[in-house]
Amino acid sequence: MSTTAAPVRDAATCCAAPLTAAPLDADEAARLAHVLKALADPARLRLLSLVAAADGAEACVCDLTEPVGLSQPTVSHHLKTLVDAGLLTRERRGSWAFYALVPGALDAVAGALQHPGR
Amino acid sequence: MSTTAAPVRDAATCCAAPLTAAPLDADEAARLAHVLKALADPARLRLLSLVAAADGAEACVCDLTEPVGLSQPTVSHHLKTLVDAGLLTRERRGSWAFYALVPGALDAVAGALQHPGR
């Protein structure tokens, strides 16, 4: 747990190297793997899609627990993982915590996988 | 291990749903997560990039062990994971086993993450 003390925006820093262009050095591979590890879970993928499809592109925890069929602590844990990976933002309004997609984060990961140069 | 007896082209079947378009159902989330889990490892990312950058876009195990700094069994294990995920192909020629990228596999994963650019 707590492999990352400070919130690192890995999703923004991992997209420098197109995977198929040149061999990745260990550092960049670790950064990209960190973001992909946050994505490599069915529950987190569903949470991301639920947030993206929600009204206003944001959702609170109470709206996400039932669709994914997981307990509230587990959902909070997954959301924290996604925030730490730089894929989601968290905003507290009153008693609720609203999560929203980081614009361009998923696109950055996608661009790191394929060849963006076109 | 060996969650799939038959060779499933997860990388090809997981890209049907753009993540940000509509909520993923559990089945599609599991498929996409399977491929992403294969990608979510620094060693495997480096192996992929090494294969992509190799001459002829293919490489044998003996050429990959030293760059990633892992033992030969570990490299074979990672390559098997990538093959099972539908990201690499394996071809035996003589005593060597040559691995090559599956064309379009990475692009399919990338397309599943961002909205359909096309």
Added chain:
DNA sequence: CCGCGGCATCGACGGGTGTCGATGTTGACG
């Protein structure tokens, strides 16, 4: 036929991860 080199598989070990219930914290509301 025999040895050798390349590769896959096996068994084992340590660390990471997903999940839960219980509990703490914080803000809203009567």
Added chain:
DNA sequence: CGTCAACATCGACACCCGTCGATGCCGCGG
């Protein structure tokens, strides 16, 4: 001020995963 609701954190559990050395299998060359 007391209570409730929403959320985060904690502790614990089972399970998966990355890694290694040892070993087995398979072609090739002598």
